[in-house]
Amino acid sequence: MIRAENLTRRFGNLAAVEGLNLEIARGEVFGLVGPDGAGKTTTLRMFTGLLDPTEGRAWVAGHDVALETQAVKDRMGYMAQRFGLYGDLTVEENMVFYADLFGVTGSERDQLMAQLLRMTRMEPFRGRPAAKLSGGMKQKLALMCTLLHHPEVLFLDEPTNGVDPVSRRDFWVILHDLVARGLTVFITTAYLDEAERCDRVGLMHRGRLIRCDTPAALKQLAGGDSPTLEEAFIAEIRKQEAAARV
Ligand SMILES: Nc1ncnc2c1ncn2[C@@H]1O[C@H](COP(=O)(O)OP(=O)(O)OP(=O)(O)O)[C@@H](O)[C@H]1O
Ligand SMILES: [Mg+2]
Structure with missing residues (x-):
């Protein structure tokens, strides 16, 4: 459902994303993690057609992003x-x-809106101005707005940033519900407990995808008795930085 071949974006001398190769299957939840400035948003903007790559190609749902943008x-x-x-x-x-905006109107729109409001338990707040919602509710509303045209693939850029743990869990229940219905999800997150909920996780560092595997396999990288994903990632990033110094 999602594929990248040597996907690269430079801004002047800076390689924001460098030589990304990736394949994500239908129904997969793929998580991209990495420090600030690693290139996560730039990657998503190339997959969604908002930013042209300097090199390489991307496909979403079988279509070439550059040639079949619509x-x-x-x-x-x-x-x-x-x-x-x-x-x-x-x-x-x-x-x-x-x-x-998506051209979804009439009874189709009404049905879908009712279904989404039910699913996110936002019905009681349907009449509240968005500015007066809590952070978690705002994120749920944004998610509903991205689902109004029955997408097959969802790209979510740190959708739960700054949201409390209970609301974050709610958000993930909704995501898994969507995946059970056949959606493919590409999500970036700063929370490693969320990365654990993904089928596969990619670790990005300075524009490069340095690791990509299941959470269980990634944890093994750190060695030790019961390493956490956090320990594994910090160890990987230290290794990269040490290698860059020599
Ligand atoms: N339009 C732009 N012009 C110049 N540099 C850019 C532009 N967009 C991004 N960058 C740079 O590219 C690098 C990657 O940025 P990006 O936003 O993709 O990182 P990120 O992983 O999403 O970070 P964060 O976790 O902070 O959101 C950064 O060094 C950023 O400053
Ligand atoms: Mg970002």
Whole structure:
């Protein structure tokens, strides 16, 4: 459902993403983690057609992102790191706005909105202005807005940043619900407990994908008796930095 071949983006001398090769299957939850500035958002922006690669190619849902941009847009949902909600508009009005944008109207729209509000348990807040929602509720609303055109692939850029642990768990219940219905999810996160919930995790560092495997396999990298994903990642990044110094 998602594929990259030597995907590269440079900004002047800086290689924000360098030679990314990746394949993600239908129904997979793929997590991309890495320190600030590692290149996660740049990767997502190339997959979603918002940013042209300097080199390489990307495919989403079988379509070439550069050549068939509209086909890709029709099949994917993108929740940006700073997703645009309209604070003065209510939950429902924000959803209607995004539905209009995607050309989803009439009874199809009403049914889908009702289903999403139920799934996220946001029904009681449908009339509340977005500016007055809690952080977790805002993220749920943004997620609903990205789901209004039945995407097959979801790209989520740190969707739970700054959200409390209970709301984060809620968010993941919703994600797994969507995956059970056939959605493919590509998510970036700073939370390693969330990375553990992914089928596969990629560790990005200075534009390069330095590791990519199941959470269980990645934990083995750190050695020791019961390493955590956090320990494994910190060890990997230290190794990279030591190698860069010599
Ligand atoms: N439009 C741009 N022009 C110049 N440099 C950029 C641009 N966009 C990103 N960069 C640089 O590319 C690198 C990767 O940035 P990116 O936003 O992809 O990182 P990130 O992994 O998403 O970080 P964070 O966790 O902070 O969101 C950074 O050094 C950033 O400053
Ligand atoms: Mg980012």
